[in-house]
Amino acid sequence: ALANNSKITSFTVSENIKEIPKKAFYNCSAMTSITLPQGLTSIGDKAFQSCKALTSIHIPNGVTEIMPYTFAYCDKLSAVTGGDSLKMIGDFAFFRCSSLTSYVMPTGVETLGTYAFSGCAALSSFTMSPAIKTIGENAFNGCELIAAVDLGNKLESIGKNAFQNCKAITAI
Numbered sequence: 001a002l003a004n005n006s007k008i009t010s011f012t013v014s015e016n017i018k019e020i021p022k023k024a025f026y027n028c029s030a031m032t033s034i035t036l037p038q039g040l041t042s043i044g045d046k047a048f049q050s051c052k053a054l055t056s057i058h059i060p061n062g063v064t065e066i067m068p069y070t071f072a073y074c075d076k077l078s079a080v081t082g083g084d085s086l087k088m089i090g091d092f093a094f095f096r097c098s099s100l101t102s103y104v105m106p107t108g109v110e111t112l113g114t115y116a117f118s119g120c121a122a123l124s125s126f127t128m129s130p131a132i133k134t135i136g137e138n139a140f141n142g143c144e145l146i147a148a149v150d151l152g153n154k155l156e157s158i159g160k161n162a163f164q165n166c167k168a169i170t171a172i
Contacts, residue, residue: 006030009053013037020047022067029053032076036060043070045090052076055099059083066093068113075099084108089116091136098122105129112139114159121145124168128152135162144168 002008003026011028012035013020022044025031032053036043040060046069048054056079057071065088071077072095080094086106091113094100102125103117109129114136117123124145130152137159140146148171149163163169 002028015039020044022046025051043067045069049073061085066090068092071097089113091115095119107131112136114138118142135159137161138164141165
């Protein structure tokens with residue numbers, strides 16, 4: 001209903017809403033802020049993709065997965081907080097969020113999808129979840145400013161080219 005709306009600048013989702021459907025706010029190009037309710041449990045694929053003016057997002061603690069492309073192409077997204085119940089960050093979840101400078105992954109995240117943070121050229125500070133088991137292909141491809149990565153002791157697999165073009169990495 002709200003996808004491709006170029007007039008909405010902010011939105012507050014009602015407290016009784018439990019799920020944000022697929023593409024709900026897709027390409028709401030003028031939206032700078034959204035408030036999500038604490039009872040939220042699910043955010044659908046591409047729900048906020050291409051919300052190019054969105055500057056920050058607080059993920060409620062009931063959400064366990066960031067689905068594919070949820071925040072992809074959110075050019076001005078610079079702050080992501082919350083999400084303490086997250087277990088998975090899906091494929092292309094933060095793809096080309098070019099203003100994202102730092103991210104502390106919630107401690108329960110076990111799976112990081114393919115291209116999850118790829119193209120986040122400003123990302124210089126990244127804290128990996130100590131529970132991480134799987135890092136997908138090209139997960140950080142093009143994150144040129146990340147200098148150090150702590151992979152923890154639960155890691156089982158790293159996908160091909162996961163850290164390709166991460167030119168500043170000096171410590172793993």
